[in-house]
Amino acid sequence: MISRRIPEASVARLPLYLRVLVDLAEGGAQTVSSHALAEAVGVNPAKVRKDLSYLGSYGTRGVGYDVEYLVRQISRELGLSEEWATCIVGLGNLGLALAHYGGFVERGFHLAALLDDDPAKVGTTVADVEVSHVDETERLVKEHGIAIGVIAVPATAAQEVADRLCAGGVTSILNFAPAVLQVPDGVSLRKVDLAVELQILAFYEQRRAVEAAGLGGADLAGVLDPIPPP
Amino acid sequence: MISRRIPEASVARLPLYLRVLVDLAEGGAQTVSSHALAEAVGVNPAKVRKDLSYLGSYGTRGVGYDVEYLVRQISRELGLSEEWATCIVGLGNLGLALAHYGGFVERGFHLAALLDDDPAKVGTTVADVEVSHVDETERLVKEHGIAIGVIAVPATAAQEVADRLCAGGVTSILNFAPAVLQVPDGVSLRKVDLAVELQILAFYEQRRAVEAAGLGGADLAGVLDPIPPP
DNA sequence: AGCTGTGAAAAAGTTCACAGCA
DNA sequence: TGCTGTGAACTTTTTCACAGCT
Incomplete structure (x- = not known):
């Protein structure tokens, strides 16, 4: 309970867990395992457990996490009780x-x-x-x-x-x-930044194209070789 | 030139460098130092140099990077030569x-x-x-x-x-x-995800509020202490 | 048996610090 | 002198693996 520093990367995932948990609660689920939660959010189960452990030890071994309770904890942690x-x-x-x-x-x-x-x-x-x-x-x-x-x-x-x-x-x-x-x-x-997101996608598009063209170590001149500096 | 794996974190910054470099080019700048570029993008100069080094060695020691040339290299790397x-x-x-x-x-x-x-x-x-x-x-x-x-x-x-x-x-x-x-x-x-971004901000807002309230180790009951599990 | 909580290992990312070149 | 390029140290994040509770 003392000096709880939650890593930034974990904080960024809390809203995702929360969204899934709210859906689960609405679906009537009582408990959820780290494995199921991980699947729904698209991450590794160990990561879910680590992340949730930063909030305190809210799970039950052999059972999983109480959905409603976890919703309350994460909401409070995210400051969503306030307006x-x-x-x-x-x-x-x-x-x-x-x-x-x-x-x-x-x-x-x-x-x-x-x-x-x-x-x-x-x-x-x-x-x-x-x-x-x-x-x-x-x-x-x-x-x-x-x-x-x-x-x-x-x-x-x-x-x-x-x-x-x-x-x-x-x-x-x-x-x-x-x-x-x-x-x-x-x-x-x-x-x-919308333009940045598109450009990042373009990078990987581009790379796939180059890799496809370069299969077997073919010459990539004109595709990716650097132009000599001025 | 062989097997250039650019770390994801670096890829995500390339569009930012590019934007600044295009502005600099339009402003008539010929060269830019890693320090100046870092300042404009809001990162550490060493990071700029590392990032750019993944593209190849395009700078000149004692001088800096050629702005136009770098714009071309990053554009190409990001696949922006294509439509x-x-x-x-x-x-x-x-x-x-x-x-x-x-x-x-x-x-x-x-x-x-x-x-x-x-x-x-x-x-x-x-x-x-x-x-x-x-x-x-x-x-x-x-x-x-x-x-x-x-x-x-x-x-x-x-x-x-x-x-x-x-x-x-x-x-x-x-x-x-x-x-x-x-x-x-x-x-x-x-x-x-807009809602997620807001919730992340809310987390840090919340934490500032709690820290302000808790200065000197005051009792935080009702503010952040966990509700006992069901 | 099943699933959490967590040390420890591994991987990724950042920053330092300095050799080396213009 | 000034600034890049980069090995090495450091920090953060992720993943593993297993002890420990139910």
Whole structure:
């Protein structure tokens, strides 16, 4: 119980376990083994046990884990017992999609404000929330006690928006803009970058193509050999 | 040059380097040091050098890396010299946002098909592409030689869509549905899960709150102590 | 017998620190 | 002098393997 440091990699898997466990609970399951849980999440059973052991020893040897109990423990650990106030800055296609995303509000995330710099959007209502001008960011973050800010603006505006969110007192940022952001110590920053994900997939596509072409050690000139440097 | 295995973690950073390098090139920079590049991407300079060394030895000691040359090398490594045909399945808010996303088409990704199961959407045109019925998935993937499929349907439909994409011959999938997918060997799968990202942020929010409350070893009962198991 | 919890081993990833070249 | 390239140390993460409880 003292000084529980849960490794980052484990933290990132807790939401996945939780989702499966909720489904299992709804399906009426009482207990689940690390093996079954691992299968459902697509990981190794030993990893499941290690991850869950960081939360404490909640399983029963010979039986497995109590589903309902585990749901409660993980929810609490993830802070999902509380309601986190969030805001979305930037209501382009992506921002709108996020605002309407059900899973957003589903578990403890409350959309407290929407912000955009387009006067045509300010004052309209999206997902039952009135859109405010981005200049109001600091004020609204303070007033609503917003903890998590979501950035869905173009890359060029992202740092300014981040600065404003932090100035207002946000302590977590989820950034969808393709930009590297600087935030003060003590602010958590996560990034989702669609173009990067596609490029990673392209890398492995490319490699398969090269490997197929290169079977048996054929000459790959023009396919992967480096061009001599300038 | 023989058997170049680039670690996954490095591959995931190549697109970030590329983005910065393209900006630098547009800004007229001739060369860049590992230090400057590291700063711009937000990583350690040694990591930059290690990562780039996997591509070959493209730097010049005492000088740095030739920006243009590095852009070419990384682009080639990421398979961005080719045009990858992609499709998006599911044209809800997120699917539409993805279809309109500029960065999508920007670098070598060509939107060859859009699919949805809603008869009202089939036949309409989105982002200059006519929407087809999801039953056409296999056929369209084959016909257009689509390599990468993007899944933006609800979780319940995601596995079926994945199966169809794979049946058609897709070799990479980017999944936005909150579901764990099963794909055949040889198909790359990446996942973007908005709810998970928020929950990870909530975990660290929660922990900060607990740490603040627990300064000096105060009693945390009711905040983090476990409820006794059933 | 079945399944958890966990030390210990293995693997992957990061950072250091410095030789070596421009 | 300045900066790359890289072996080696270190850290984190994953996996194994088995003792220990039910």
